[in-house]
Amino acid sequence: MTRIGPTIACLLFAAAGLAIAQDSVPPTNVVVQAPVLTPAERGQAEFDLGVRLMRDRKYSGAAESFERATADKPDFSEAYNNWGISLVQLAMATADPQAKLRQYQSAAEKFGKAARIKPGEKITYMLWSETLVLVGDSTTDNRVRLASYQAAVDKCRTAVDLAPDDWEPYNKWAVLLLTKLGDFAVNDKARYDLYKEAAGLFAQAADRGRYSSDLGPAYANWGSALVRAARMTPDVEEKKSLLREALDKFDRSARAIPKAAGTYAMWGSAYVELGKLTHMRSDLREGIVRLSTSLSLDPNNAATLYNLACAYALMDNGVLAVQTLKQCFDLDASKMYRAGAPRDPDLAGLHDDPNFQELFGDNAAPPAPVYNPPLQDSTQ
Numbered sequence: 001m002t003r004i005g006p007t008i009a010c011l012l013f014a015a016a017g018l019a020i021a022q023d024s025v026p027p028t029n030v031v032v033q034a035p036v037l038t039p040a041e042r043g044q045a046e047f048d049l050g051v052r053l054m055r056d057r058k059y060s061g062a063a064e065s066f067e068r069a070t071a072d073k074p075d076f077s078e079a080y081n082n083w084g085i086s087l088v089q090l091a092m093a094t095a096d097p098q099a100k101l102r103q104y105q106s107a108a109e110k111f112g113k114a115a116r117i118k119p120g121e122k123i124t125y126m127l128w129s130e131t132l133v134l135v136g137d138s139t140t141d142n143r144v145r146l147a148s149y150q151a152a153v154d155k156c157r158t159a160v161d162l163a164p165d166d167w168e169p170y171n172k173w174a175v176l177l178l179t180k181l182g183d184f185a186v187n188d189k190a191r192y193d194l195y196k197e198a199a200g201l202f203a204q205a206a207d208r209g210r211y212s213s214d215l216g217p218a219y220a221n222w223g224s225a226l227v228r229a230a231r232m233t234p235d236v237e238e239k240k241s242l243l244r245e246a247l248d249k250f251d252r253s254a255r256a257i258p259k260a261a262g263t264y265a266m267w268g269s270a271y272v273e274l275g276k277l278t279h280m281r282s283d284l285r286e287g288i289v290r291l292s293t294s295l296s297l298d299p300n301n302a303a304t305l306y307n308l309a310c311a312y313a314l315m316d317n318g319v320l321a322v323q324t325l326k327q328c329f330d331l332d333a334s335k336m337y338r339a340g341a342p343r344d345p346d347l348a349g350l351h352d353d354p355n356f357q358e359l360f361g362d363n364a365a366p367p368a369p370v371y372n373p374p375l376q377d378s379t380q
Contacts, residue, residue, distance in 0.1 A: 043073030050082055059089040070113075077117040081124055084110035088131055091138075101138040107131050122163040129155035129172065136180065149180040167208035171218055174201035178225050192232035199225040206252075216257030220266065223249035227270050236277060243274040250290075261298035264290045265307070272311045276346075287311050302331040310346040321347070322355045329359065 037045065050065030066083035070076050084107040091103035111128035118124065129152040136148030156173035163169060177198040185191040202222035209215040223246040230242035250267035257263065268290030275283030291308040295301065305328035312321035325347075329338045341347055342360060350356040 039072040043069045043071075043076055043079070046072065047076065047079050047082070050079070050086070054082065054086060057089075059086040059093075062086040063090065075117050077114040077121070077124070080110045080114035080117070081127060084108070084114070084127060084131065088134065091134070097138065101135065104131055104135045104138055108135060120162060122159045122166065122169070125155040125159040125162065126169065126172065129153075129159070129176075133176070133180065142184075146181075146184050149176060149184075152176055153181070165208055167205040167210075167214050167218060170201045170205035170208065171221065174198040174205065174225065175221060177201070178221065178228065182228070188232045192229055195225050195229035195232065199229065212256040216253050216260060216263070219249045219253035219256065220260070220263045223247070223253065223270065224266055227266070227273065230273070240274065240277050243270055243277070246270045247274070259297055261294045261301065261304075264294035264297065265301065265304045268292075268294060268304075268311070269307050272307065272314070275311075276314065281315065284311055284315050288315070300331055302328050302337060305331065306337045306341075310344065313347045313350050316349060318350055318353050318356070321350055322353065322359065325356070325359060 046065045046069035050062045050069060053059070053062035053065060063083055063086040066079045066086060069079040070083065073079070087103050087107035087110065091100045091107065094100040094103060108128060108131045111124055111131060114124045115121070115128060132148045132152035132155065136145040136152070139145055139148075153173060153176050156169050156176065159166075159169035160173065175198075177194050182191050182194050185194055199222055202218055202225055206215060206218040206222060209218050226242045226246035226249065230239045230246070233239055233242070247267065247270055250263055250270065253263045254260065254267065268287045271283050271287030271290060275281075275287060288308065288311045291304055291311060294304050295308065298304065305324055309321045309324035309328060312318075312324060325337075325341065329335075332338055338360070342351075347356075
């Protein structure tokens with residue numbers, strides 16, 4: 001007996017009801033044949049099912065549907081893309097590190113197939129790039145990590161070629177240079193060059209941004225790249241110039257998105273770094289204002305509290321410095337800041353303070369030498 005699918009069954013039920021309403025008796029000896037679908041139609045049906053399963057967050061079933069869709073329709077690039085997205089979601093929910101890595105690698109392969117079928121789709125290269133970053137983040141093999149990050153950069157470069165007026169590929173490309181490839185640079189000069197290149201890409205992203213949601217991250221990232229470049233150059237005047245340029249970018253970012261705690265945290269830290277070079281109290285005061293604003297938006301950020309404590313210490317305000325350090329240590333689950341504070345030159349002025357010593361008990365490390373010259377209130 002022929003099986004009848006649920007959709008067809010509903011249609012038959014509706015037709016039978018109409019027939020009864022017209023006082024006609026439907027024949028009982030008719031065999032209903034299910035329609036024969038072409039491979040392309042089967043592939044589309046599986047694709048539609050996969051999309052519904054994705055919406056319900058049933059990623060395992062969705063991946064299976066997209067796999068069947070590509071079996072019926074091998075040139076189905078959208079199915080490969082959604083298959084890759086489903087595998088990424090499955091990997092994120094996987095606890096086993098090796099299984100997670102394999103799923104990310106498999107997802108990257110799916111985006112690669114989609115790109116070969118439709119090489120002109122920017123979104124495919126962006127998805128591919130992001131997945132390659134996840135591959136690199138999921139392995140301890142430095143060769144695989146570096147190759148994955150470099151390949152991710154290459155996909156962003158292709159996305160830029162495909163969509164030269166879109167801000168996002170420039171931004172993501174620059175983020176990779178800033179946060180991933182810098183770790184593999186052979187020396188400070190190489191890192192400086194990477195960060196300057198990233199700053200140039202963020203500038204292009206900002207030029208192409210249309211909305212505040214575009215401009216805020218682009219300017220904040222641009223400022224971060226300039227701060228990192230300043231740390232890599234031995235030229236003090238260039239450091240100051242790069243930091244001042246960074247301050248302008250953080251200002252622009254805050255105007256685009258006024259309540260971004262991270263922007264104010266970076267802005268304040270840049271002012272503090274500049275103040276350590278200029279020895280101007282006004283720079284440190286501006287840094288304290290920005291760091292305090294960041295904490296008003298995100299009060300439990302241990303990193304921002306630590307930077308604020310350093311700014312207070314550099315301003316010779318030991319009471320607020322120790323109070324802020326205590327807040328930081330209470331939130332510092334990794335105890336990273338507690339471990340580093342006794343050796344931090346920015347906190348050297350607190351070493352004779354009994355309240356500072358009390359924060360560490362018997363575990364205080366030997367004090368770091370004081371190297372910061374006296375602060376000034378006049379311009380230089």
